[in-house]
Amino acid sequence: MKQTMISQIDASYVGKQVELRWWIEHVRGSGKIIFVELRDGSGYMQCVVEQKMVDEQQFEQLKACGIESSLLLRGEISKHPKKEEYELQTKEVEVITVSKDYPLGQKEHGVEFLFDHRHLHLRTKRQVAIQRVRDTIIHATYDWMRDNGFTKIDAPIFTPTSCEDTTELYEVEHTNGKSMYLSQSWQLYIEAAVPGHGRVYDFGPCFRAEKTKTRRHLNELWMMDAEMPFMDYKDNMEVQEQLVFFILQEVLRINRADLETIGRDITKLEKIELPFPRKTHAEIVTELQAMGSDIEAGHDLGGDDEEMLMNKYEQPLFITHYPKDVKAFYMPEDPEHPGTVKCSDLLAPEWYGEVIGGSERESDYETLKKKILEEGFDLEDWSFYLDIRKYGGVKTSGFGFGLERLVRWICGVHHIRECIPFPRYHNRITP
Numbered sequence: 001m002k003q004t005m006i007s008q009i010d011a012s013y014v015g016k017q018v019e020l021r022w023w024i025e026h027v028r029g030s031g032k033i034i035f036v037e038l039r040d041g042s043g044y045m046q047c048v049v050e051q052k053m054v055d056e057q058q059f060e061q062l063k064a065c066g067i068e069s070s071l072l073l074r075g076e077i078s079k080h081p082k083k084e085e086y087e088l089q090t091k092e093v094e095v096i097t098v099s100k101d102y103p104l105g106q107k108e109h110g111v112e113f114l115f116d117h118r119h120l121h122l123r124t125k126r127q128v129a130i131q132r133v134r135d136t137i138i139h140a141t142y143d144w145m146r147d148n149g150f151t152k153i154d155a156p157i158f159t160p161t162s163c164e165d166t167t168e169l170y171e172v173e174h175t176n177g178k179s180m181y182l183s184q185s186w187q188l189y190i191e192a193a194v195p196g197h198g199r200v201y202d203f204g205p206c207f208r209a210e211k212t213k214t215r216r217h218l219n220e221l222w223m224m225d226a227e228m229p230f231m232d233y234k235d236n237m238e239v240q241e242q243l244v245f246f247i248l249q250e251v252l253r254i255n256r257a258d259l260e261t262i263g264r265d266i267t268k269l270e271k272i273e274l275p276f277p278r279k280t281h282a283e284i285v286t287e288l289q290a291m292g293s294d295i296e297a298g299h300d301l302g303g304d305d306e307e308m309l310m311n312k313y314e315q316p317l318f319i320t321h322y323p324k325d326v327k328a329f330y331m332p333e334d335p336e337h338p339g340t341v342k343c344s345d346l347l348a349p350e351w352y353g354e355v356i357g358g359s360e361r362e363s364d365y366e367t368l369k370k371k372i373l374e375e376g377f378d379l380e381d382w383s384f385y386l387d388i389r390k391y392g393g394v395k396t397s398g399f400g401f402g403l404e405r406l407v408r409w410i411c412g413v414h415h416i417r418e419c420i421p422f423p424r425y426h427n428r429i430t431p
Contacts, residue, residue, distance in 0.1 A: 007042035009086050013077040020045065020088060024069045024099075025125070034062055038073065038088075044125075046080070047073050047088040058093040067105070068123070070096040118422055119431050129258035130418055133251055134407045140250040141203065141224055144243050150199040150226060155189035157182060157205070161381045168209045182207035186225040187398060188330075188385055191361065194229050195392050201226040203403075213426045215415040216303055216353060218404060220424040227398035233342040233360045236397035237318050240346055240356055241276045244316065244401075248272055251410055264412040268350060271314055278318040281340065284309065298339075300326040306353035313349045320344045329371040331359040346401075348409040355406050358399025365389040 004018040022040040029035050032051040037044055051059045065071070072094035080087050104120050114121045121127055145152070158172070158180045170182040186202040193200045203224045210217055228239065251259070252269060259266050279287075281301075288295050291312075293305050300322070301309075310317065321340035324333055331341035343359035362368045368389055372382050379386075407419035417423035422431065 005042045006038070006040050006045045009045070009077060011079075011086075013086065014079055016077055017074065018077055018088070020047065020071075020073045021096075022070060023123075024065060024067050024071065027065065027067060034059075036062070036071070036073075036090075038071065039123075039128075045086065045088060047075070047090050049073075049090040049093060053089070053091055054093050058095075061095045061098075062093050064100075065095060065098050066100045066102055068099040068102050070099075072096060115417065115423065115428065116431070122421060125261050127418070129255075129261040130407065130411050130413065131421060132258045133255045133262075133411050134403065134419065136251050136254050137247050137403065137406055137410070138203070140247045141243070143250075144246045145201050145226070148199070148239075148242075150201045151193070151197040153190045153193040153197065153200045153202055154204070155183065155186035155202050155225075159183045159189075161377060170207050170209050184208055185223065185400065187227070187400060190225060191227050191396065191398070192384060192388055194227050194396055195388070199226070199228050211426050214303065215417075216405070216408075218416055218420065218423055218425050221420070222403035223400050224403065225398065225400040227361075227396055229394050229396050231397040232395060233320070233344060233358070233397055236358050236360070236399055237278065237320075237344050237346075238275075240344075240358060240399050240401075241274055241316070241318075244276075244346070244356070244406075245272065245274055247406065248410065259411065262411050262413070264410075268314070269410065272316065272349075276316045276318055276346070277313075278320060278344075280321045280337070281319055281323065282321070284319050298323045298325065301345075303353060306347055307351040310347050310349050310353060311351045313347075315349060316355075317347045317349070318344045319347065327359070329375050330362050330368065332362045332364075332367075344399075348405075350409070350412070352405070352409040355409060356399050356401045358397065360395065360397045363389060363393050363395050365393060 002019065003021055006020065020038055020040065022038060024036055025039040025044055026037040027034065034049040036047040036049060038047050049062060073088060073090050074092040075088045075090040077086050078089050103117055160180055169184060171179050172182065174180050184206050190200045190202050201224060204222065206221055206223045208219055210219065248269060256266065285295055285297055288305055288309060291308055293308060295301065295305050320343065321334060321337050322343055323339060324341045327341050327343055331343050334340050334342045341359060345354050346356035347353055348355045362371065365386060369386055372379060404416050404419040408416050413419055417425060
């Protein structure tokens with residue numbers, strides 16, 4: 001008999017014989033009947049096993065199985081008597097693996113214990129739901145990019161220098177003895193592909209050597225970076241909001257049951273609409289000061305500021321024109337707003353904070369060269385980046401989103417470490 005996936009089963013399967021495989025999520029019962037909740041990765045289904053309907057030896061073997069035992073069950077699909085669900089009336093049981101004393105039993109565990117056992121923790125319903133939402137976000141990103149004329153360009157993970165003014169990089173030694181670094185962003189390299197391909201993007205792991213345990217930061221994370229020619233920072237924001245809105249609609253379409261499993265208030269996601277509001281950094285500083293923040297003009301927003309601000313908003317918010325001193329050297333100054341750069345950060349509502357950073361890119365060769373020298377960088381390391389301007393340079397804009405930050409917001413998760421299968425953060429490199 002061909003294996004049937006739980007997600008395939010609907011009203012048309014009632015009365016049909018099927019074969020289900022995989023793991024026990026929950027088991028209960030005594031005497032002559034056992035109820036098994038089976039998980040196969042696509043969904044969950046209750047399987048009713050009556051002693052009179054199966055072989056006696058099979059029934060005794062099943063009684064010895066604990067959660068996470070693996071089974072093969074054959075039987076007939078029936079409608080659940082009380083719920084809009086289906087269940088299996090089991091006629092044959094094959095025990096593949098007996099599991100006993102499972103470390104993550106039906107009780108509460110501390111956070112560090114769960115992450116010490118992350119390889120098992122990933123099996124829980126909540127974690128399965130979060131990772132399924134993550135999968136939808138990834139696929140929705142690829143779909144939207146392809147449908148909107150973007151080409152995926154894979155940038156190197158090893159780089160000779162930082163792409164931003166930071167020393168929080170992982171340094172490794174090349175086989176030639178020279179130092180190199182794990183990339184913190186794909187941006188500079190995919191910019192090189194713009195003249196050949198037009199709209200481009202990359203999607204992969206990045207690394208930040210921050211000694212932090214905040215609920216917003218990881219040492220290993222996944223980023224999507226995109227670059228577009230002949231677009232200014234205003235055009236850039238329109239692309240960002242269209243992409244984010246599409247991703248959100250796909251999650252609501254595909255993962256509604258997963259969001260309910262997580263306990264997400266879906267109504268807050270359903271309220272999101274286009275266009276997203278825009279405010280300048282100066283306006284936000286004034287707003288935050290009125291709310292009690294001690295932020296000063298010319299300073300960057302801290303995590304507490306973002307959370308305080310976004311508790312007030314029901315829609316994602318673009319903040320534009322940050323002071324040039326708090327942003328990367330490749331962002332051009334806006335002559336209409338001296339001292340600020342043509343950039344934007346997108347903050348998610350409900351206190352989740354920044355999920356996207358974007359800006360125009362400095363297109364003038366001499367200006368960019370001067371900024372590189374002012375940063376104290378070696379021009380030789382940046383010759384490729386300057387050549388992009390030297391040979392056919394045009395106005396470009398780009399942005400990058402943190403995958404785990406989008407997952408955290410959309411799922412309504414408190415800590416970002418739940419939003420990646422195997423989190424790496426300060427003091428955590430296992431399992």
